[in-house]
Amino acid sequence: MTTTYNFAYLDEQTKRMIRRAILKAIAIPGYQVPFASREMPMPYGWGTGGVQVTAAILGPKDVLKVIDQGADDTTNAVSIRAFFARTANVAVTTRTVEATIIQTRHRVPEEALTADQILVYQVPIPEPLRFLEPRETETRTMHALSEYGLMHVKLYEDIARHGHIATAYAYPVEVAGRYVMDPSPIPKFDNPKMNQCPALQLFGAGREKRIYAVPPYTTVVSLDFEDYPFERNTFAHPCALCNATDSYLDEVVTDDKGGRMYVCSDTDHCEERRANGHRGNQLADAPLDAMPRIEAAE
């Protein structure tokens, strides 16, 4: 570890400022709290908001896991994990159950989270009404007065055009019966996991300079119509590696002849299942060590 950086990169006053924003966000579930987002050593869009939230809440005894689309071994996840391993010298892991802080891009882990864990989301666009009402002054008023009819106009348009609610990610939710919130671009498959979740959920948007939160055990309802209720995505295939039928699957194109396989997007969940002897059709009866675990190497 180099000693030229303060613990977890940000200076103490900045972390204090972010913590105050986080406390306010927890006090008003789903409300977007403005904060003085800092320039981070990575481009906007790579998780600068999530990184700042993680830096502000990280302690020396924390165990950090970082996922990108559910995977621990993608560029974004690997570099953010390495960033904190280097600047904060904290323990890192790929195991969901071992982690105390999980920073995520676009997924909620399959493993049920516990009250000892904090989930930090990287958020590109915090404003759920943005694409229907571009004026920020107007959307703030709409939030203040709970005028959320416009959110249903978006869902209406989906049904009118596609015959069903085609919004598959960043599916708007109502938090604690008050604020409508963009859950960041997680698949709507993950929306039900946010409801009554024992873990604290924090959302950081770096470029947009907003932090919002869902406190533990908070009601999170996905918006819908009476005659077109919210539906979770379902998959026609089980995972090709671990045979899971209840997880969110990625489609992987395997050749140029239409070949494809469906695998768990949550790599830790998939590895855990394989270690427990589950086998999908692509792995058949391969031995236990056929696919080694992803290591959280520094």
Next chain:
Amino acid sequence: MTVPLLTAGGLTKRYGGINACAHISFTLDEGEVLAIVGESGSGKSTLLNILAGRMTPDAGDVRYRMRDGVVRNLADLGEAERRLLMRTDWGFVHQDASHGLRMNVSAGGNIGERLMAIGDRNYGDIRLSAADWLTRVEIDTDRMDHKPTTYSGGMRQRLQIARNLVTSPRLVFMDEPTGGLDVSVQARLLDLIRGLVADMGLAVVLVTHDLAVARLLSHRILVMKQGHVIETGLTDRVLDDPQAPYTQLLVSSVLAA
């Protein structure tokens, strides 16, 4: 004698040294159509914006009889109440339909927005209302899922009217609703507005510089010049027997049809 729906008392608005509205007072009854006419810059639009709560007057007040019968001063309404009033009991038809419509949302969504804003959560019902209103404003229901960007000027204006009337408002403000449309489309639109206003018993405040529009739609007329109301009365009386010199000039400048 019932309490008027809308009462304006001593409305005044200045832009620097310019008097846009000077001590304007009048009442509007339920189901009554009032035309505000005058040349460009006479303060018509300023007056309309003040009445519709889109602008605060320097002096004077606007009182409105709410659905529960209580007369409220618009200035005393909270923002939430004012916005609720605007999207339930009121309508505002803009001259340029693109200001009053969401151009990137389908016609059905445009009509349904007000219903969803007041808590309608049944897609089928919203859809039925939208189809019903499209029919009433003579737009083919096949066009329901098309965006207003694909609509002609006249259709956009009719869609805007449908969007405003879906919550059965009691008062609609119209700012040059037929401006910028060609003559035959104008005639058809005026016919439609007249029919809807009569059917629904709407009260309308109509701003126009076109005396023919005023004659066709309105019961009463208010002639403005340089921020002052110079003549007011029943439309036929004012247009057939104008008293003020300016009104005489205005009426005589209309080409005989």
